[in-house]
Every structure is written in structure tokens, then in C-alpha cells.
Amino acid sequence: MMHGRPLAVRLAALLAVVVVVVLVVAGVVVNQAASRSLDETLTEHDRQRLGLAVTFVDEALRRGIDEHGLAMLLQRVAAESGGSARVRAADGAIIAQHGGPLRGRQTETLTTGLSAAAGGGTLEITVPTVRGGFLSAFNFALVLTGLVTVGGLLIAATVLASRLTRPLRAVAHAAQRLGNGDLSTRASGGPDAESRELASAFNAMATRLEQSEALRRRAASDLAHD
Known part of the structure; x- marks a missing residue:
């Protein structure tokens, strides 16, 4: 027995x-490598586009752009990024936005602070990413x-x-x-x-x-x- x-x-x-x-x-290494923030994986061209978007929005807010003009500017930013864009005030309230959630796609949001002269808020750009899939x-x-x-x-x-x-x-x-x-x-x-x-x-x-x-x-x- x-x-x-x-x-x-x-x-x-x-x-x-x-x-x-x-x-x-192997799983931990790959997941950690792929889970870096999108800001770390941006190409130089993407960084330049993001910087220009922030500059345009910041300057427009300092000039006192109206709601319609800001919406049109965010529409252009969203079209170039392939996602959506919004401007938040310093207290977090949404001042203007263009584009909604990208259904069925993994997304990530890039947040950049605006100058005090522009109200001290933030510009948020949500872009699709294949990382999650x-x-x-x-x-x-x-x-x-x-x-x-x-x-x-x-x-x-x-x-x-x-x-x-x-x-x-x-x-x-x-x-x-x-x-x-x-x-x-x-x-x-x-x-x-x-x-x-x-x-x-x-x-x-x-x-x-x-x-x-x-x-x-x-x-x-x-x-x-x-």
C-alpha cells in the first residue's frame, strides 16, 4: 500500500x-512597463502638440475669450488629439469641453495646469490608448x-x-x-x-x-x- x-x-x-x-x-515586468503614465511614453511630436494646445488655450483665456470661442478652440484640440478636451476652473468645475467618453476604447487623460492669468485652472485632454487592450x-x-x-x-x-x-x-x-x-x-x-x-x-x-x-x-x- x-x-x-x-x-x-x-x-x-x-x-x-x-x-x-x-x-x-514576466507578467509583473510587462505590466509595469506598459503601465507607465502616458506622459512618459509621449513622443516629442506629441509633446509639442500638447504644449501648443496648452499655449493656445492659456492665451485665449487670458484674452477673455467667450464661451463659444473657447468651445471652438477645444473642438480643434480634441480633433487633433483624437479624443476629447475640457477646461476646468481652479475649483474643479468644467468651464468648457468638447467630445464625450470614447465608448469601447481604453483612454487616458493628460492634465496640464494653466497660468494664474488664465484663471489657474487645468486643461484636460483624454486620448485613446491601446495599452489597456x-x-x-x-x-x-x-x-x-x-x-x-x-x-x-x-x-x-x-x-x-x-x-x-x-x-x-x-x-x-x-x-x-x-x-x-x-x-x-x-x-x-x-x-x-x-x-x-x-x-x-x-x-x-x-x-x-x-x-x-x-x-x-x-x-x-x-x-x-x-
């Missing part, structure tokens, strides 16, 4: 832990890869453990037959040196037991004849 966890389970668990650790580390697809692929890999490791570990333990099971069965009185039983080792040494030691013990039993029977027979 087998006690404890089978070797296949322990081997698969060990390999699975290694794979999971590697995948988790990429992370979702990457994380899904990572989980799927982990599940498939762990399943493959379990199968491989089962096959490998079966090959490794087959000689040991043969010795165990031979020992059971020996214990049941079959002194002629012998074990054959596997292809590895360890199992051959184990089988050789078992066979030597079985031979000594068989010889001892033969001597005992001979002595008993001699005593009976006497």
Missing part, C-alpha cells in the same frame, strides 16, 4: 511552481500559457515518475513475495545504476535467506533421521 504523495504529483508540483514563478515575474490580451495569454504548461508538466511528470519508480515497484513486489514465503523470488533493476544496486542488494539478501532456509531444512532432516 502506498503512503504519502506519489512522486508524479510532487515532481509536477515542483515544476509547476517554477513555471508559475517565471510567468508571474494589450494588457488584457497579454494577461489572458499569460494565464492560458500557464494552464497549458502546468497541464503538460503534470502529464510529463506522471510519465517520468512512472519510469523512475517502475524498478522500485518491482523490488517492492519481490519483497512482498519474499515475505509470503517465496524464497526463490528475485528482483531485476532498471536502466539506472541506483535501481540495479538496490535490486542486487535485495537479491543478495534473498539468496542468503534461501541458503539459510535450505541449511535449516537439511539440519532438520538430519535430526529426523537420527
Whole structure:
């Protein structure tokens, strides 16, 4: 009767832990790299466009542009950025905006402060980004890869453990037959040196037991004849 966890389970668990650790580390590294703020990933051209937008809005507010003119200016900013734009007052209230939420798309908002002469508010530009979709697809692929890999490791570990333990099971069965009185039983080792040494030691013990039993029977027979 087998006690404890089978070797296949322990081997698969060990390999699975290694794979999971590697995948988790890879996932953390990629997610952190992709989760940098959009401001860190802006190209120089994008920075120039953003700077011009802030300059135009700031100057327009300092000149006292009316609500309609500010809305038209934000419409231009939103069109060039491919998203939406809004101006907030210093207390957070929206003064003017153009464009609404981009449904079904991942977005990120760039916030830049305006000068005190322009009211001290902020200009917010919300732009679409593919980062969120990429992370979702990457994380899904990572989980799927982990599940498939762990399943493959379990199968491989089962096959490998079966090959490794087959000689040991043969010795165990031979020992059971020996214990049941079959002194002629012998074990054959596997292809590895360890199992051959184990089988050789078992066979030597079985031979000594068989010889001892033969001597005992001979002595008993001699005593009976006497």
C-alpha cells in the first residue's frame, strides 16, 4: 500500500511552481512597463502638440475669450488629439469641453495646469490608448500559457515518475513475495545504476535467506533421521 504523495504529483508540483514563478515575474515586468503614465511614453511630436494646445488655450483665456470661442478652440484640440478636451476652473468645475467618453476604447487623460492669468485652472485632454487592450490580451495569454504548461508538466511528470519508480515497484513486489514465503523470488533493476544496486542488494539478501532456509531444512532432516 502506498503512503504519502506519489512522486508524479510532487515532481509536477515542483515544476509547476517554477513555471508559475517565471510567468508571474514576466507578467509583473510587462505590466509595469506598459503601465507607465502616458506622459512618459509621449513622443516629442506629441509633446509639442500638447504644449501648443496648452499655449493656445492659456492665451485665449487670458484674452477673455467667450464661451463659444473657447468651445471652438477645444473642438480643434480634441480633433487633433483624437479624443476629447475640457477646461476646468481652479475649483474643479468644467468651464468648457468638447467630445464625450470614447465608448469601447481604453483612454487616458493628460492634465496640464494653466497660468494664474488664465484663471489657474487645468486643461484636460483624454486620448485613446491601446495599452489597456494589450494588457488584457497579454494577461489572458499569460494565464492560458500557464494552464497549458502546468497541464503538460503534470502529464510529463506522471510519465517520468512512472519510469523512475517502475524498478522500485518491482523490488517492492519481490519483497512482498519474499515475505509470503517465496524464497526463490528475485528482483531485476532498471536502466539506472541506483535501481540495479538496490535490486542486487535485495537479491543478495534473498539468496542468503534461501541458503539459510535450505541449511535449516537439511539440519532438520538430519535430526529426523537420527
